[in-house]
Structures are given as structure tokens and as C-alpha cells.
Amino acid sequence: MAPSGALAELLQHLRERSGRTYTSLERRTRISRSSLNRYCLGSAVPPNYGTVEKIATACGASRGELDTLYRLWAEAQVEPATHEHAAAAGPPTADRPPSAETSLSAEEPPPADEPPSADEPPPADEPPVADEPPVADERPVADERPVAPRSPVGPARAPEPEARPPARRKRLPYEILSVVAGLVALAIAGAGLNRLWVDSRADPGEEPEARAAQQVGGPEWSQPPEPVPKGFFGVTINAATGAMPTFPTGATRFWDSETRWSQVEPSRDRFDWSNLDRLVIGARTAGLPALYTFGATPAWASPAGPRSPYPEGPRASAPDSTADWDAFVRAVVTRYRGRIAAYELWAFAPSPYFFTGSATTLADMARRAGRIVHETDPRATVVCPGIGDLWEPASQRFLRDFASAGGYENCDVAAVKLHQREPGDPPESMVELTRVIDRTFHEAGVSLPVWNTGAAYRIATEKPLTEELAGDYAVRFYLVGLYARYDRMYFYNWGGTKLPIVLQAVDGPPTRAALMVRELERWLDGARITSCGHGPAVNLPPRAWQCRFQMPGGPAGSHLGTIAWTEAGAAAIPLDEHAVRVRNLGGGIVDAAAGGVLRLTEQPVLIEYDTAG
Template sequence: MGSPGTPGLADLLESLKQRSGLSYAALAGRCRMSTSTLHRYCRGQVVPDSFGMVERIGRACGATREELNELHSYWLRADEQRAAGTPPDVASDAGAPAAPTGPSAPVPPARRGLIVPMNRPLPWAVVLVLLACLTLTASSGRSAGGRAAEPQWIPGPSWQQAPRAVPATLFGVTMNSSTGTMPAFHVGAVRLWDSGTRWSQLEPQRGVFDWAALDRLVGGANRAALPVLFTFGGTPRWASPEGPKTAYDDGSRASPPDDLADWDTYVRVIATRYRGRVEAYEMWNLAPSPNFFTGSPSKLAEMTRRASRIIKGADPQATVVCPGIGELWQQASRTFLSQFAAAGGYEHCDVAAVKLHQKDFGDKPETMVELAGLIDRTFHQAGFHLRLWNTGAAHRIAVSAPLSEEQADNYAVRFYLIGLYTRYERMYFYNWGGTKIPIVLQADGGAPTRAALFVEELQRWLRGARITSCGHGLPDNLPANVWQCRFLLPSGSGDDEPAAIVWADSGEAVMTAQPGAYRVRHLDGHRQEIREGAELRITERPALVEYQTATASNPWRFLGRAGQRCVPARDLSSARHKLPNGMRAGYASLASRAPTSARWSGPGSPRDPPSGGTRRGKIAEMATCGSGRSPYRRTDHRLRSRQREPARDRLYRLRHPVRHHPQDR
């Protein structure tokens, strides 16, 4: 474990274990590994394959951030030595034969190539050559072991912003039913596709329209107060007789119409008929694709330009959504997006639509973050930064294997959370009403599944919430497999209450409850009261952790012990009678010394805290939780000794003496 007196990975792991007071068996149970494996790690016999295992041990032992960084440095060094074939810098195990020494000792493989007798001084030329080699090695982008250099360590969340409202419309679904029935659980928006509303179904013959299905769907959505996104697609056979067929059995074509005048007429009729009833129009579904659109990017850009002009003329309030570009894991589709942008397609849209999904629909939803990064770079290179809507998945989703009940429940919720993480404005889950997909929310005519009810609970958590940041793993001071988004939630007192939704992308993790944490809410509706410093077990099912702390809207608010809400001194006149007897004296002693501007100035009308008032006033503005003895009394007394008490406050205190509760004495 390093030369004598030199700490290493195993040394630090062993010292953390000893400090924690846990046995090998207890620590191994917390870290989800065998006792023998943990013993080998702490003895230095084996280097863990990933830092995640090292981090899990460190966090279970209560390691600080500095100690975790130190563990990371030691693990990187040991891993590089292992990759280079160099024996790790650890002591020999007890009972193992000592390494041979002396002239007969073999040269380690990684050190062969330059053997210099050490009983002779090195010539200056050799020294200069060695220095030059070391300089070149250090300046190259690779380590001595041939591995790529580590990227820059950037601590903090993945992004942070001023609080921004979480829109209810984020939680969208694509309708896979033409009955007009809306979801029986709460959603924020609906998209119409695979719902009997393709062009070939609405206009089976030129100039002959069948509005029955679309009228039912738009009417049902309007009655449920759900914004409608209508998606164009499925060219009728009569508009492109020689075009390739789509994947549907209605004879529709994947090619654009031969005469764009037919397209103009169709768009105009739709936009005029549903003016004010359809909120947004998606210019086409899933391009490029042999099953949906085989035209060129320039042709699609021209169709978008013409349709946008017509829609804005018929319904100026409507939102024009550019065609949903799909299969973006493939470079060919990203090239299509770039060419569509170069043809001016995005100049005529309010929103850009893409198909954001996993490579394989059984993969973790967090893999969509990688695709979101590819999409973002493609838009950046094209010079466009529009609002983004995720409007579906890939055609192959219908033949993907169904997920287990547990996976379906967790993945459905995390689908929307990844939308928040990637800062998409809307996420349309594919789909509602169908059953031949990996995750079913509700079959048309059936009851919502547990996955749907969990999605509904997520919306309940975030009703009126404002998001501030999202992060993942070690940079955000989290276990490597943990993700987190932070919010400000509305509360009954009128102040925002901090909260965070946390989850693991795989397996479990153990975290310590941060200062101010007092409750955990689970998707099944269960609520768990916790205390600061308590152990939190993070699983693949997201959970909401609520905090009590000062907020931006009221920096004077002080929140104390877990499960208790403190009332500012200025609110004492209306809240004191609700407090336990043991807490009244503490509040009264603070309220009696608060300046008039910090107290209630009239029935039912509190003033804002003074902006630049005295330090004594700020302390008195805070409230205390717990035994009733104010932790600020002695501090307040010292401040009063240096600053004269206003006469009006002194008179108020003399006229209203405080009767202390016995436990305050």
C-alpha cells in the first residue's frame, strides 16, 4: 500500500473504514459488494475496475469532498499503472514472496528500453535527452500508459439558471386513438399522429374531406383544456401516384406531393377550420425516413415555408413547428437536419421538433442526454437555436420488447425528467392508447397503468414549480450514478421551498441528507420525514427531497429542525397561538425586540423586511424552532450593548413583558 509513510488508494480506503467504525461485513452490505471483495480493495490486492466502487465505499464511510477527490487521484494512478502493465505501487501481501532484487532481478516490462548503469554519473547529453522526452510526454494529450488524458474537472451542476417555471405542457402524449377519448390521468398536452388524422385519411380524394376523427379528437382535447399539436404527414396516393408507399395500409405515400398547390390547399383548409382550436402545427412527421418522408431537405424546407405563411395568415396565434427530424443517432439524419437548415427551413418556424429517444428502447432514459448533445451541436453548427420539442420516437418502437413493470414505472417518469435535464420545452411520450410498445401508459378504454399514475404524481410535485439547475455525478457532489434537478416549490406561506428530485440511472446509491432536508416524497404517495444527516437510499425510482432553508423570495426566513416550520417574528401576531407552549416564549422574545418596521403594521397586512435595517433588526426578523430558547438572545444582547435601543421598542417591551416557559429557564 505504498512505500512506508506514503499513503495510497488502499491506505486511504482502510483509514476511512477504520474511522467509520464499521466492520467489513457491515460496510460491504452498504456498498452492495461481498466482504472478501471489500477486504481485497482495502488490502491493496485488487484495484477496482471503476471509480464508482471506490466512491461508493468512500461515501458509505462518510468521506468529505476533499477525500473523494483524493481517492479519485489515487484510483486514476493505480488504474494507469494497471493499464501500462506496471505493478501497482502497493506493498506485498502478507505471505507473498518478496520481489527479487540485485543484478539478477528481471527488468519490469514497462521499464525496458533504457538501462543506465547507476554506478556512473549520467552524461549531460543523456540528461538533456531525458528532459526533452519528459517534456514531450507531459505536453502530449496522452498519459504514459497510452490512455487519453483526463478531461478537465469542472465541479458544479450541468447547468444553472434563474428560476424558471416548469410548464404544464412539458408532459405531453401522442394520441394513438381516433375515438376522441382523452387520458384518464393528468397530462399537459396532446399530439395527433397515428390517430386517424393523416392527410391520406382526411382527404382520401382531391377536394373530398372526412373530418369525423379529427373533430372528435380536437373536441375532446378542447373540453379537457389540452393544447393540440396537429402533425402533417402521409401524402395521399392521388397526390403522388408514383411515390414510395408508407408503412401504413391506407395507400399513403412517403414522398412529397407532385404539385405543391395540393399541399397549399390542404394546409389552408386545416388551419382555417381549426383556427383557435389547434394550438400548433408540426410540418411533417419523422423525416428523413423511407417509411415517412423520402423527399429532399430543400423540398421539405419549401413545403415548410409555404405552410408557415398560410397558417400564420389563417391563425396568427398558431405555433409553427418545423418537421420532426428523426433517427438522429445516425450521421445521415444529422446531415439532413443541417441541409434543411441551410435551405432556410428553420427561418419559418417558431419551434424545432426532433425525435429524442434511446438507441435501443430498452436502454436507460439517461442515454438520451448523449443524443441531445449531438442534436445541440448540429443546431449550433447550423446557426439556429430555437425552442425544442421532442415529438416522438423511431418507427421501430412498435417491435421493441416490452419492459418489466418496475422498469416501465421508472423509465416513464425519467423520460420527462430527462426532458427537464436537457431543457426541452415539451416532451410528447409515444404513445397513449396503444399497447404494442415497451411502456404502456393507458390502453384506450382501460385504466391508467402504475407508470401513468407515477407520471401524474410527478406533475403533482411540480405544479407551480420553478427549476433552477440539474446535475449528475461527482461534479455535482453526487454519487457517480445519481442525477438531480433542483426546484423552488410554492408553499402555503407564500415563500418558495427548495426541493430536488434525485434518482439513480442504475442500481442504488447512499447519500447523506443535506442541511435543511426534512421530508422525502415517493411516487407512490408515501411521505417520509427525515432529519439532516440521515442516510438516504437513492434508487432508480425518482424521489422528491424537500428542504427548509432561506429562499430568494424571503432571505430573512429561517427554517429549523426537520419537520418544523418557523414563523417570522413579523407574523407572530397571527401565528403565535398555533405554536406549542415551549416555542411561544422564544418567538415573543424575538418579536418584542424587533423594530416596528419588521412587525405587523395593521390587521392582516405585513410589511416587507427592512432593506438595510440594523443587524439587530435582521436577527429579530428570524424565528427559532425547537425548545423555545432563542439561539440569538446572547448575540442580540451583545448587539444591543453597542447600539442604543429605540425608545419605541423599549416602551413596547416594558408594556408587554415576556413570561418565559419553565423549560426556557
């Protein structure tokens, strides 16, 4: 069978095995049903491997199957046929699994008329990738060899070409040789041009957004070794007792800690500093830099404003008088000068629960407050209001409008709220959101360090995670921050117990998740980060991620290390010849065998090398 036919049969097999309809795949991949139909039936070859990988990954393909798909797709590019042919059935072979059908079955009508399946949930409720079948126990066939990851000291060596016996020569007349040489040259040139044309063209049947992006090898980013930012591992305190985490952390944020504006100044010029005093003393005793977050306008400052969901009845609007705002900011910064390290100028915007005013109004409040903080406590860091719900275009417009109105003029740091698009999505899904945020900042002309200061409002209503997932997700929350190159990540929250992930209840012991975060902090104490990347671009399986570091210690004073994990399931990767040990988040250490294979899972591990950093 021609490679294009085998490619189509394998895609069809994967689709059938996954149980996905064309409608479900269209939603997952953003490739039109008509195109999916042609690719799975063999009447068209996908224009690039990115499209093949997108379909196969959505169907839960294993690493070996992805390798086979790439080989078939590459071979199909130089077929003499036009690729517009019907899929032909044939007996199963070693590299082609059997297919239950070679045309649309009676149970599944043609894609153009395919109604959504009765038992098929809408996109928001589709099972997250984390629930797809793992690939740990799948074995590559004999002729499939895993690709070694890049060496920490350079690119992976290319495999040695297989030795072939010399071909027997047969002398031909000069005229025949000339003709053959010309035909071969034309064929090679034609094949090369055709392949370039096929790789770069767009499939007319696909929507523009479905076309795969340019395939680029290498890490997402790389840089000279830079220290992991001091205070990177932050937590938001959800208690007013003054108690602090009993496991190591890097910074604290005061919100939902009974320190809202409406509580500190319950009536004009009458202050209750008791809660905030306890928290500031607690943070200083623990040696933790404190971030105070402004928010919750008192009812007396905006009587007609919409109510915010807090018992003392604050408003989600801006104060009616900027003089009241200026006076409160000045009172707080004056009292805690030199004791509070940073100020976030509003908790969350835009939001019906926290701020319903315009971006222009908030920008004016931020400019005024930033100026007061810098004048009153020059050493304090001014963090602009936390912009949230940035999956939504309306919030992206709010950020751009806030920037255009001069909101970032007096700020040292920009703040955002990172969260998964849907509850239960793996933490790595936030990487897409960080790219949206980066693009929005670029469009707005903003270039400031970024802190993640919270989550989605809905977090308090999300279901608790299992013990295993809670630990894995807590650690990967911070790793996503490193991947996004954020300077600080505040986990929401510490002290609360009605959340998907609990780190520690007040007066209780740290949870397993907190202890795993503690181990990650130990790994990175004194480390310098050099790069992050994921998937085939860095010679890893499609759902595998890594960040690389210059680690302290060793005969040369430093050595190289890689933290690696998967976002779903498991995958086997060969260990580099310089790997000496693998650490897990339970504190265990395993010696690495040269040429051995490491089973990556959703729990990150640290691979250390004997190579000097």
C-alpha cells in the same frame, strides 16, 4: 506498495470481478486495449482521474471504490518514480483488494492479439447499465467518508482539518537549514509542475476520442427560477375515438390517430373530417392544447413515390405538386382556426417510412406551410418537421441541410425525436443525444425552443418493460426533458398497448406508470426549475442525477426542493441539514432526519427543504 501499484491492482481486481475482457472494456470506454493493459498492470498511470473513473464505472465500481481510486490516483501523481514499472504483487490490505493475478493469465492473451470472446456479445447487445450490480449494500471502509451533497443554499462546507500534535523542534545549523529549504522548495515546485503536466498530458497509447474531457464541478446548468413550461407533459394520442387520458396531462399530439393527410383527404378536394373533429372536440373538452401533425402524402398526390407502412397506401415522398400541399395545409388551418393550438409540419424525416425527399424539398414545404399557418391563424404555433434518427450522422447532416435551406425561417419551434441509442438503455442515455442535437443546431445557426415529438420507428417492436421499470422510465423520460431544457415532451403514446411502456388503454384505467407520471406532475405544479446536474460534479455518486426547484408553499411562500434518482442500482447520500421531508412517487411522505442518509434508487424522489426559495 506505492500508490501507483495499488491503483493498478484495484483496477485489475475490478476488471476481473466484472468478468470483462480488455476488448469489452475498449468498446465500453473507447480506451485502447494497450492502454487498458498498462493501467491494469501498473506500467503506466492514467493521465487524469476521468480515465480512471471511466474504466471503474464500466466495471461496476462502488462509490467507496471510486473514492479509493481517486485517492490512489492523486497520490500516484507525486510519486518520485516515472510510473513505468511492473505491477508488484503483495498481500491484501484494508484498501487494496486481493488480485488473482499481476500479469496477463494464460486464459487471456495480451491485448494486442486478444480475439473477441466467444460468449461476448457485440456492443449493441451488451447488457445496459441498468443491469449492472447495484451498490446499495456495499459499505465504505472505516476511513472512507461519503461526500455530502451541495446544500441547496450554498456549497458544502469543507471538513474541519484533523488536529495534529505539535512536532518537536530540533535546531539545525544555518547552512543545513538553507540547503534543506532550497531542496524543499524545489521539490514542492517540481511536484506541482509535474502534477500539472501529468494531469494535462494525453496518454500516447490512447486514441484521441478516449481522452477524458476537462473535469468541471457544479451543475450542468443553472438559471434564475423559471416555471416548468405549461403543457410540458404531453402525450401522442393513438386512437380516433376522441377519448383523452383520464389522468392529468399537459398537451396532446395527433398522430397514429387516423388523422393522416392520406385519410383526411383521400382524393383531391374530397375531405373526411370525422376523426379529426372527434379528437379536437375531445381535447377541447379536456382542456388540453392540441398539436396536429402533417404527414403521409396521399397516393393520388405522389403516385410514383415509395409506399409508407400504412394500410391506405400513402407515400413516403413529397407531393408532386406544391399546390396540393398548400391547399391541404390551408384547408386544415382554416377549419380548426382557434381550436388547434399548434401544427407540426411533418411527422418524421429523414426516413424510408415517412419522408424520402431531400432536406431542400422539406425546407420548401416547411416555409410554405409556416407562412400559411401564420396568415390563417396568427395565434397558432408553427412546429417545424420532426427530425429523427439523430444518433446517425446522416440525419445530423439532414438537419444542417434543412436549416441551410431556410427550413426554420417560418417556424416558432424546432421538433426532434428523442430515444435511447439501444432498446433497454436507461432514459438518461438520451442526454447524450440532446447534446448531439444541441451541437447540430448550433452548427446550423438554429436557436428555437425545442419540443420532443416522438420516438424511434422501432419502438413498436421493442419488448415490454417490467412493471417497476415501466414506471421509473416513464417518469425519467420527462425528467430528461427538463434536464435537456426542452419546452415540451410528447410521450409516445397514449392509447396503444403494444409498446415497451403503456400509460393507459382506451377505456381502461391508468397504469402504475401513468399514476407515477401524475404524481410527478403534482410535485411540479407551480414549481420553478433552477438547475440540473449529475454525478461527482454535484457531489453525487457517479450514476445519480438531480434537478432543483423553487417549490410553492411554506411560511415564506416558497421553499427549495430536489428531485433525485439513479440511472442504475442504488446509492446512499447524506441528507442536508435543511431537509425536512422526502416524497415518493407512490404518494408516500417520510420525515427527513437531520444528518440522516437517503438511499437513492432508479425511482425518483422529491427532497424538500425548510429553506425559502
